[in-house]
Structure formats: structure tokens, C-alpha cells
Amino acid sequence: MATQTQSPVENRFLLRDVDWDTYEKLRAIPANWRLHMTYDRGELEIMSPSKRHELLKGLIGRLIEIFALELNIPIQTTGSTTWKDRALEQGLEADESYYIQNEAIVRDRSEFDPETDPPPDLAVEVEITSSALPRMNLYAALGVREVWRYDGERLHVHILTAEGNYEESDRSLNLPLLQPNEVERFLRQRQGVDETTWSRAFQQWVREQFVGQE
Numbered sequence: 001m002a003t004q005t006q007s008p009v010e011n012r013f014l015l016r017d018v019d020w021d022t023y024e025k026l027r028a029i030p031a032n033w034r035l036h037m038t039y040d041r042g043e044l045e046i047m048s049p050s051k052r053h054e055l056l057k058g059l060i061g062r063l064i065e066i067f068a069l070e071l072n073i074p075i076q077t078t079g080s081t082t083w084k085d086r087a088l089e090q091g092l093e094a095d096e097s098y099y100i101q102n103e104a105i106v107r108d109r110s111e112f113d114p115e116t117d118p119p120p121d122l123a124v125e126v127e128i129t130s131s132a133l134p135r136m137n138l139y140a141a142l143g144v145r146e147v148w149r150y151d152g153e154r155l156h157v158h159i160l161t162a163e164g165n166y167e168e169s170d171r172s173l174n175l176p177l178l179q180p181n182e183v184e185r186f187l188r189q190r191q192g193v194d195e196t197t198w199s200r201a202f203q204q205w206v207r208e209q210f211v212g213q214e
Contacts, residue, residue, distance in 0.1 A: 012047045015044045039090060039092065042089070045131060053095075056152070060155075060183065061124065063186060063202060067177075076103045077098055078098060078120055079096060083112065083142055085142060090142065092138050092139075095126045098121060100175070101145075124150070140165065150187075157170070189201070
């Protein structure tokens, strides 16, 4: 059984009664690599991202990477890697994801093994449209310590508690000097400016605010 949700910019399809092997086969088809798939114990949502969605996730990723570069913070960029666990029968792709606190552990690992590797330290979610599946529950089950959710206006930082739930925070766990309101401010400033000029403006702001003061 399948249901479809459409918006002016994105399509989402929800399939039910999909077993794990079918999910993995669909995920492995090259034509599907651009699609985002969220799998939760038999339910599979397939999302085709819009240009705006991809633009916003790329801009947020660029801010994170410039910030880490300027402050000499070791990171590993894992983009939209599929994070999945067969034992949990759950899997999904973040819009962007990073190892920061655990970067040294996975530095030379080319593939993710849920039995031996930690989950990413930070995941980024751009939420122009809503998922039919509880993606935050999946992130919690997989053990992702921090999730940034951006709805086009506000950036919400969620930190995983010891009880396995997310609580919203006014400060990032992995990048505590990069305030959510500053990320929002620079995303607003992107309008009417080319990405190179915008990136250099953020880079200059980081240097003025932090470089030489860590």
C-alpha cells in the first residue's frame, strides 16, 4: 500500500509492509541515490528533495565546515550517508552529517558498521515539508547525540538525553561557539548575494569573533 504527499516543491511517498531486504535493494539502486529514504520497521518513506531543500542544507553545511576550518576543529563530513541498523529495522539519511567529537575514531573508516562504529555526532535536517515517519525517534534509536532542524526560518538544536529523548537547547553540543541565531542570521543574508561573497562574509565574521581567542 502506498500514499503520496505532494507540496509545490517536494514529493513524499509512504510505502507500507516493506521488508528490510526490499528496503536495502531499493536503497542500493543507483537511480535512487538522490532520493532520501526513511525506513522504520516495515514503513518506507521516499522523498525527492527540492532545489530549495538542497540549497539550504548545502548552505548550513558550508557554515559548519567554514567554522570548523577557521577554528581548526577536526571534522569528518559524511553528508547524506545512509545510517541504518538491521537489528533495529531502522534507517535514514540526514541532509548533512558530521563526526566531530568522534572524528579520530572513524578517520580511516570508509564504511559505517553499527556494531562497531559510533553514529555521527551531528545531523542536519532541513524541514520544508514534514515527514510521515518520526525521524527524530530514529535518530534517537541510532544514538545521534545532536540534531539541527531548520524549517526555513528557525534553527532548532536538539540534544539527546541520557533517557534517550531529545531536548531543545540554545547551544550546540559539538560547536558551542556557533550560536543558532547567528546561523539563522547568515542564512537570511544569503538572499540577493552570490554564495562566494556570502561564504567570505561568514569566514570574515568567524575570524573577527573567534580566531586568536580560542
